[in-house]
Amino acid sequence: MKLFRTLTFCSSAFLLVLCTTGCQTLPDSKAAMHTMHVVDGKKSAGDDQNQNQDQDQAEADEIAHTTYEVTKPYVEDLTLNDEYVCQIRAIQHIEIRSLEKGYLQNVLIDEGQTVHKGQLLFQIKPTVYQADVEKSEAEVELSKIELQNNQALADKDIISTTEAAMSAAKLAKVKAELELAKTHLGFTEIRAPFDGLIGRFNDVRLGSLLEENELLTTLSDTHKLWVYFNVPEAVYLNYIQNRNKGVAQKVQLQLANGEIYPEGGTIEVIQSDFNSTSGNIAFRASFSNPKGLLRYGQTGKILWPKNISHAIVVPQKSTFEILDKRFMYVVDKDGEIHERVIKVAREEPNIYIVESGISPDEMFLLERQNKLDKGDKIHYKLIDPKTVVKNLNLYAN
Numbered sequence: 001m002k003l004f005r006t007l008t009f010c011s012s013a014f015l016l017v018l019c020t021t022g023c024q025t026l027p028d029s030k031a032a033m034h035t036m037h038v039v040d041g042k043k044s045a046g047d048d049q050n051q052n053q054d055q056d057q058a059e060a061d062e063i064a065h066t067t068y069e070v071t072k073p074y075v076e077d078l079t080l081n082d083e084y085v086c087q088i089r090a091i092q093h094i095e096i097r098s099l100e101k102g103y104l105q106n107v108l109i110d111e112g113q114t115v116h117k118g119q120l121l122f123q124i125k126p127t128v129y130q131a132d133v134e135k136s137e138a139e140v141e142l143s144k145i146e147l148q149n150n151q152a153l154a155d156k157d158i159i160s161t162t163e164a165a166m167s168a169a170k171l172a173k174v175k176a177e178l179e180l181a182k183t184h185l186g187f188t189e190i191r192a193p194f195d196g197l198i199g200r201f202n203d204v205r206l207g208s209l210l211e212e213n214e215l216l217t218t219l220s221d222t223h224k225l226w227v228y229f230n231v232p233e234a235v236y237l238n239y240i241q242n243r244n245k246g247v248a249q250k251v252q253l254q255l256a257n258g259e260i261y262p263e264g265g266t267i268e269v270i271q272s273d274f275n276s277t278s279g280n281i282a283f284r285a286s287f288s289n290p291k292g293l294l295r296y297g298q299t300g301k302i303l304w305p306k307n308i309s310h311a312i313v314v315p316q317k318s319t320f321e322i323l324d325k326r327f328m329y330v331v332d333k334d335g336e337i338h339e340r341v342i343k344v345a346r347e348e349p350n351i352y353i354v355e356s357g358i359s360p361d362e363m364f365l366l367e368r369q370n371k372l373d374k375g376d377k378i379h380y381k382l383i384d385p386k387t388v389v390k391n392l393n394l395y396a397n
Contacts, residue, residue, distance in 0.1 A: 067379045069366040070331050073358060074313040074385040080348060081303040084229040086253070088298040091286075092194060092221035098210040099187040100124055107206050111199065111217070114292070115192045122216055124188040133185050136178035143171035196221045197295065220296040222289050227253060227265060229302045230280035236270070239283075251285050254301040261300075263288050312354045313385075314342075315392055319352065320368050328358060329365040329372065331380055337365070339374040350392040 106123040109115055147167040154164040199218030204210065231239075239249060253261040264287075271282035285302065287294065319326050319342065330340045342357030358364065365372070366383060 067381050068369065068372075069383050070363045070380045071318075071366050071383045071388050072363055072385050073354065073360050074389045075310055075360045076313070078308045078311045078313075078353075079305050080308060080346065080353075081252075081305055082235070083254075084231060084302040084304065086227045086229040086300055086302045088294055088296065088300065089226045089228060090196075090220040090222055090296040091224055091226055092196065092219075093296055094193070094219050096121065096190060096216045096219055098122075098124065098190065098212060098214045098216060100129065100184060100210075101212045102126075102128070102188065102210060104204060104206055104208045104210055109198050111201055113198045115196060115198060115219070117192055117194050119192045120189055121192055121198075122190040124190075124210060126185055126188040129181065129185040129188055132181040133178065136174060136181040139174040140171070140178050143167070143174045147171050190216070192219060194219070194221055195223070197292075199296075222292060222295060225287050225289055225294050225296070227285045227287060227300075227302060228282055229285070230275070230278065230282050232280055233274065235304075236281050239267075250305075252303040252305075253287060254303055256298070256300055260303070261287065261293070263290070265302075308346075308353065312358070312360060313351050313389060314354055314358070314364070315366070315388060316347075316350055316352055317367055318364055326352075329368060329374070330358065331363045331365060331378070335377045335380055337372060337374050337376045337378065340364075351389070 102124040104122060105125040107121075108123070109119075109121050115121065147164070147170075150159060150164040150167040153159040154161050196219045199220065201217050202215045204214070204216055210216075243249065249267045251265045251267060253263075253265055255261055265285040267283055267285045269284040271284075274281045314328070319328050321327070325341050326344055328340050328342055330338045332338065340357055342352075343355045344352045345355035346353040363380070363382065366388065372378065
């Protein structure tokens with residue numbers, strides 16, 4: 001009897017649960033379409049599509065309500081510099097060497113010192129060479145006396161005239177030996193052959209035993225210097241054409257600290273042939289050096305000015321590159337964006353000089369916006385090109 005009551009109670013409870021579940025309201029079908037369904041932790045495709053549509057609509061609304069800055073190309077006659085790495089060389093740069101063997105007795109100058117023509121630089125101990133001169137002088141005196149005696153005897157027919165002539169030849173010989181001894185003695189004094197700047201001493205010091213032809217130091221004439229630089233073949237051809245027209249070719253020198261050397265230079269010489277490896281040819285310009293600022297072996301840059309008439313200038317930030325082409329977003333009067341390929345003739349800091357692809361009257365986006373694409377319509381504000389270029393710190397005259 002108890003078992004029967006228990007089974008009846010469980011059946012009633014089960015029926016009550018079924019009825020309660022059946023009475024729940026089914027969800028509306030339209031609401032279900034917009035309800036988030038999560039299956040294995042992922043959104044459904046319909047939800048992703050709706051989210052992308054909402055995002056696109058938000059971007060479209062932002063574009064429609066945003067005013068973008070546009071400008072036009074800056075057009076002006078410019079003078080820009082072609083830059084070439086250069087090497088500075090002295091017109092006269094020689095090695096100072098000993099011409100005689102001996103001990104270095106005096107060092108009368110120092111490294112880096114300016115010297116004048118004929119100034120005594122080094123002196124080798126002259127004792128041996130001085131003795132040779134004195135010996136030769138004595139032989140000359142002896143030969144003179146011998147010649148006088150033989151000449152008197154020849155006049156009296158005591159000896160033949162041939163013996164007198166031999167005495168005269170002997171005198172000439174010892175005189176030549178005297179001059180040679182004096183020359184060797186002179187080589188013990190090493191003097192500057194021209195005005196210039198003393199270089200670094202070689203491994204010689206006071207009291208060193210010098211060998212003949214041993215290197216002591218160098219001497220450079222720095223009053224005028226030659227500056228060598230290499231240019232491509234196209235630049236060489238343009239130079240020749242301008243030179244034939246009588247156009248002067250002046251250059252400037254930029255020093256290693258970035259400053260411009262105050263003295264201008266003149267192109268004087270072109271090397272005879274091109275370098276087969278690089279395709280360049282060497283030019284030589286000369287610069288005066290009145291204040292001694294330039295020295296042999298310095299480096300720098302040659303600045304060769306080039307005049308560009310009606311240059312079309314655009315900011316680099318207004319362009320973008322895809323593969324090997326450069327593009328700009330051109331904006332028409334209705335505010336529609338068009339993608340345009342441009343050809344860059346020259347690159348300068350912060351700007352491009354455009355050869356083709358955009359005209360001076362066309363507008364373009366001042367800065368590329370990733371959210372914008374060709375075909376979009378925008379509200380725009382035109383910025384004066386001159387103001388834009390000034391804010392870019394244009395390094396051109």
